[in-house]
Amino acid sequence: MELELLKPEVTSIINNDHHNNDEKMQSICELLQAKVSTYDWVGFYMAHPSEPTLHLKSQAGIPTDHKVIPFGKGICGQVAVSNQNFVVPDVHAQDNYIACSIHVKSEVVIPLFKNGKNIGQIDIDSNTIDAFDDKDEKFLEWVNAQVASII
Numbered sequence: 648m649e650l651e652l653l654k655p656e657v658t659s660i661i662n663n664d665h666h667n668n669d670e671k672m673q674s675i676c677e678l679l680q681a682k683v684s685t686y687d688w689v690g691f692y693m694a695h696p697s698e699p700t701l702h703l704k705s706q707a708g709i710p711t712d713h714k715v716i717p718f719g720k721g722i723c724g725q726v727a728v729s730n731q732n733f734v735v736p737d738v739h740a741q742d743n744y745i746a747c748s749i750h751v752k753s754e755v756v757i758p759l760f761k762n763g764k765n766i767g768q769i770d771i772d773s774n775t776i777d778a779f780d781d782k783d784e785k786f787l788e789w790v791n792a793q794v795a796s797i798i
């Protein structure tokens with residue numbers, strides 16, 4: 648699936664006045680997981696307002712036990728601290744990694760900024776090795792900006 652072609656669908660979810668923000672974020676996870684063959688698990692983790700922990704807000708794919716992740720732990724927790732995109736071509740080469748499924752081979756985590764503050768992230772797991780490139784990063788930065796505009 649050409650990622651650019653998904654932008655109108657994401658925009659339509661964002662602009663749908665009949666759904667609240669939780670429903671919109673859930674719909675975005677489901678859309679991306681269903682339409683992009685290498686996106687096997689898609690979720691948004693959001694930072695707790697006062698504690699250094701990430702909390703799973705919405706997800707599509709196999710349910711995960713990792714609903715709360717401390718800052719610094721795993722790929723997600725590292726992005727909460729670094730404020731940088733983290734592309735992992737091979738998760739088995741990472742020491743600080745939290746496995747959600749034995750099938751996952753690569754992962755990307757993109758921070759979500761609101762007014763310049765890192766308030767959460769989109770996390771995508773793939774069962775394909777080295778599944779993510781610059782196009783995914785740019786597209787997911789765009790998705791996060793759309794979400795930031797409504798929260």
Ligand code: SME
Nearest residue numbers: 711721722723744745747
């Ligand atoms: N692999 C992530 C944990 C979240 S699961 O992928 C759903 C990590 O290392 O932070």
